[in-house]
Each structure stands twice: as C-alpha cells, then as structure tokens.
Amino acid sequence: MTKDETKQVVLEIIADIAPDEDISNLKSDVRLRDQMQLDSMDFLDIVMELRKRHNIEVPEADYIQLASLDSCADYLTPKFTALGK
C-alpha cells in the first residue's frame, strides 16, 4: 500500500465518523484537530475503525502518530505492508 492509499483509508474513516465535516480540502501536513472539530472520542473511533476494518492495532501511546494525514501515512503504511496489504 502506498502512503497516498493509506491517507485515503484514513479519510474514508473520517468521512464515516464525522459526516458533518468537510474533508475535501484537508492539508496533509497540518494537524487534523486544527482543521476539523475532532475530539478524543473521534480519535478513539479512528483507532477502533482501523482495527475493525483493517486489523491494524494502534496502541494508546502511539495515538499522537495520527495527528496529521502525513503522520498517519508514515506510521500506518508499514503496518499495512507488514500485513501484506
């Protein structure tokens, strides 16, 4: 999986958990929290959906790696690769 594909996976999850947010113009290098109203409950949901849909585990200590789309791609892409995706 490429980093762009990983970003797409994260965007699909955000679209489902926060349908009231406009995600069409998100900047990759800016914190998601600064571009949308996402609280800790929403971040928990991103983690939970990654596990449910893709079997990806994100330990609580690593939640900070999900801050922006770029950091999500850097952190998650190797996890997808490790699963052969």
Next chain:
Amino acid sequence: MNTATHYDVVIIGAGMAGLAAGIRLAHFGKKVCIFERHNATGGLNSFYSLGGRKYDVGLHAMTNFVRAGVKGTPLTKLLRQLRIERDEFALCEQKRSRVAFGPRGDVSLTFTNDFTVFESEVARQFPAQIDGFRRLVSLIRSYDDVSLGAIPESARAVIRRHLSDPLLEDMLFCPVMYYGSATEHDMEFGQFVIMFKALFLEGFARPLDGVRVILRVLLDKYRQSGGERRMKCGVQKIITRDGQARALVLDDGTEVTATHVISTIGAPETERLMSPQLLAPSAALTASLPHPAGALSYTETITVLDREPAALGWGDDTIIFFNDSEKFTYERSASAVDVRSGVICIPNNFDYGADRHLPEGLFRCTCLANYEQWVNLPEAEYRAAKARWYADIQRSAQRFLPTLPTPDALTHATVATDMFTPRTITKFTGRMGGAIYGSPQKIRDGRTSMDNLYLAGTDQGFLGIIGAMLSGISMANFHILQAGK
C-alpha cells in the same frame, strides 16, 4: 454451568444509556446482549398506549438541541459516535418557553433556542444582575463538565459569587433542578453546568411522533450492528466472587455469564442485585446500600384536548416552569404532591412545520411528589388520591397560563386524562422511591465494587435523554473499547 451462554458484554436495561452502549459495543464486534424487564424499550423515556392513544412517559422536550453545523456539543458527539444522521431524529424546535414566578407568574423570563433572548430577558428584569449573569455564563461555557474526575462544589455557592438577587438565583435553579436534579435544595456545580447548557445554551426540540422516533432509530442501529436483546426478561441477581461479577441470574431463572457487565438500572438498584438479602427490600436494608435511593419523586398529569391548546387562549409557549412562593423549594414533598411549583408542557407548541401537527391537544403538568404517601395506598384510595391531586395540580398550573375564556372551557375541551405517580414510576422502571433522577450520589467514572461491572445512565451523572445516551457511549468507550478489552 458450562452450558451457560457467554457474552462479551451484558447490558442491564434497554433505556437510552443501554441502547447507546450496546450500539457502540456491537459495532466494534463485541457479542452483546441487553436484558430488559419491561416489554417496551426506553426505560425512563418510554411510551405506552391507553385507550387507543400513545403517550410519551418522560419526554417533555429533548434538551441539548443544537442546529446543524454546531459542533462539539453532546448532541453532535452522540450522533457521530452512534453513526446516526441528524435528520433521523427528525427534531423540531420549541417555539418559546418561560420561567414564571409569583402567585400569578408576575415575574417571567422567556427563553428560546437562541440564548440572546434569555440574556436580554435577564437584563430587562434584573438590570443590576446582568454583569454577574454574563460572568456566570462565561464560566459555564468554559467549564469542563464531561471530566470524569471533577471536584464536587455547591452550585448555590458558585452562583452566589456572581448573583446577589435570590429571585434570579431561584429562577435559574427551578428549570435546571426540575429537568435533572437528584439532590434537594442544591446541586453539584458540574451537574448544574450540564443542565444549564442543555436547557439554555443549547435548547429544546422534539420529534413530531415523540420519543418513539428516537427509540426506533436506536433499535434499528443496534440490530444492524448485530446486538441481541431480550425483552420481558430482567436480571434478578448478580453472582459475585473475588471482586468480579461472575454470572447473572435472569428473571426466568437461567444463568448467563459475561466478561463485562454494564448496568443502567441505577446505583442502589444494582447494589441490591448483588446483595441477596435485599431482594425483598425493607426500608432499613435499602437505606444501608452504599448509594442511597433518591428522595425526589414526581407526578405528572396528562390532559388530552379536542383542540390545540392555543385555541383555549393559552398562547404558544412550549414549556413553563412555575413557582408561586417567595422561595423556590426543591425537596421531597411533605404532602402527596407539592403543587407550589412545577412544569407545564404543551407538546403541540413545537415548530413541526407547515401542515404538521399533533392529532390532538396535549397539556401536561409535572410536580414534586412523595413516594411513601403513594406507594402503599389501597387501590380505591389510590384512585381517589389521583382524582383529587389531578384537580389540584391543574388548578395550580393554570395560574401561570392566560385565563380561559370561560371557567369550564378546559373541562369541555378535555377528551381523556391520565396521571402517573411515584408508584407508577417504580412499577415500570424499577427505580427505588420513584426517583427518576436516581441517587443523589453520582458515580462519574462508572466504577462499582466489582472490577468488571460498570454503571451507565442516570446514576453515572450525565442527565436527560442525550446525556443518558452519552453516558452509555462514554462508559462503553472508557471501560471496554478504549481499554482494548
């Protein structure tokens, strides 16, 4: 019993908190079952049929309403967490409500879902208090009311640091207390903040078809997520060992086991299930529970009219919180009912849109009531007491509405009546003492004396329909999903 059914999570009670927790857990793959003793869902916010009509139980108005686009409030959070589209709840806004104090409601503060209306009313009626009021509101806006570890503080003490007029103080406490306080006279400030935001900074709304609409959405979601539920089958006993809830004995005598248990039936009610000697509770034993049952109960009259209430000259106020006395007294009623203060609700007066209206007129009144004075009455006396107090409550409430065109206009327009009492509440919800707002002692983190048993709902301390749902969500997240268990 090796053959006993095992669930990842068992939820006791199919009210708002139980259904919301169930949706979260089932969505994320947990094997969940909700056990509900009653034949209807909704718990304290249920509905019933009588004489071919459907009545809502608790719902005057759903609080916490915000318009589309407003984010970060309880309603928005719960829609996201439960993957519900806001249109599914089909919420219609209130027209306007008021707090009316004095023997004839001489001092009155109107409010709507636009907070500036309330603020200008306070400025008009209490010009000397408005600066303090604004400081109080900004404190409330910035207060972290969902923190699970806040330090308790007296709301009266906080309000008195900002307001010096006891009349205004009572006029703020009256609606806030009636819509959610389990404590007499005062509240914990965090609870006050939750309710103040829910009523005044957010607002009132209702689906045209009432609470059933919300329950249908929750039930559909729960079913689609793969959750199971069993109706008319409560939990009669929790078997504990080594600090764990090991098994649950159902009303039909069968036993199930669960890795986690979420109880939404109340703190003392849950404690009772763990203490077999309390299954036939006496007052003394019940009082010995770690979390006491609430002292506050209520009665409600429902009057069905053959016309819109506005046609009686009553205007189109949605909710009226009233008090006739110099001081507002929020305490266990000394008599069967305390008619000095209460809440009038006219469900017809929501803005349902053009050509959409309720089939009949409805006029509902709620007052504080004394559980003990209702619970042991023999049937004939119980009926007589209902008839007597129904008339007294109506008389009291009408003082705060415009005068009828003729004295018997209400009687002529009435096609049906019903009334529920503290006894009715306990019968259908299992709440001890008819205490719909539960124990005065809330347990914000939901922990109990058992490691794998958590509380959600009223006694966890998030209030109202939206609060109850958010409570179920928070406890499922905090104790089970987030913990990765």
